Amino acid sequence: MSGPRALVLDFNGVILDDEPVHCATMQEVLAEESFALSDAEYRQDYLALDDRGAFALALRRMGRPVTEAALTDLIRRKGVRYHARMREGYRLFPGVADFVRAAAGHAPLAIASGALRDEIEAALARAALTSCFAAIVSAEEIRRMKPDPEIYRTALARLNAATPRPGPPIAPAECLAIEDSMAGVRAAQAAGMRCVAVTNSYPAEALAFAEVVVASLAGQTPPSLWRAATDGARRAGSRRTGG
Numbered sequence: 001m002s003g004p005r006a007l008v009l010d011f012n013g014v015i016l017d018d019e020p021v022h023c024a025t026m027q028e029v030l031a032e033e034s035f036a037l038s039d040a041e042y043r044q045d046y047l048a049l050d051d052r053g054a055f056a057l058a059l060r061r062m063g064r065p066v067t068e069a070a071l072t073d074l075i076r077r078k079g080v081r082y083h084a085r086m087r088e089g090y091r092l093f094p095g096v097a098d099f100v101r102a103a104a105g106h107a108p109l110a111i112a113s114g115a116l117r118d119e120i121e122a123a124l125a126r127a128a129l130t131s132c133f134a135a136i137v138s139a140e141e142i143r144r145m146k147p148d149p150e151i152y153r154t155a156l157a158r159l160n161a162a163t164p165r166p167g168p169p170i171a172p173a174e175c176l177a178i179e180d181s182m183a184g185v186r187a188a189q190a191a192g193m194r195c196v197a198v199t200n201s202y203p204a205e206a207l208a209f210a211e212v213v214v215a216s217l218a219g220q221t222p223p224s225l226w227r228a229a230t231d232g233a234r235r236a237g238s239r240r241t242g243g
Helices: 019-032 039-046 051-062 068-086 096-104 117-126 150-161 182-190 222-241
Strands: 006-009 109-112 135-137 175-179 194-198 212-214
Touching (some): 019 051, 019 068, 039 051, 051 068, 109 150, 135 150, 175 182, 175 222
Parallel strands (some): 006 109, 175 194
16 A cells, blocks of 8 residues: 555644643733743643543642533633734734645545644644545544544544545544644544654654654655665564563
């Protein structure tokens, strides 16, 4: 196989360069609750979580009960701030729009993201990338967030159910995932996919267990990434067996 039969991409930190906005708006909301969240703590413990999981973690660390009312209020307040900031413009990572458009001509694409669906759709529409994706799975549609593989399994199921349907169905081992976080890489691998990690959010050494690590998607192609990921998987297998 010269390339993957499908690509599943994370969104924040892979396509949209908005993690600093998520961090800042979460810090602002939590500051109103007298809880200080540092940039380093956000990257370490919160970045890979959806809003619900992130605020639940903060409430536990504050020693407060994690109630539906509290989560709904915190998520709403962060959402107001996020949308206000994003009205200033959606910034994609360099080269990612060209990569997505080219990749969509090679294989079906899906998004598997802990972002809210309206945030994903607004950014894709602004970048004229909506038609490139056959499926989107967002935070509202799953029960277990990364590193659980549910979101990747759901994305693949939707690709296989898309029209026109692929034949035969796409297997996890035929998919290439693209991630920026350790939890995301683990989720993709647990779903049986090979994973490319992009160093947009974490250094290469933290992501080294991915099949391949790249500094950017600019200039990359699905076949070249697939070959690199296949070679990485082969090397990892050899190390595990002592070969």
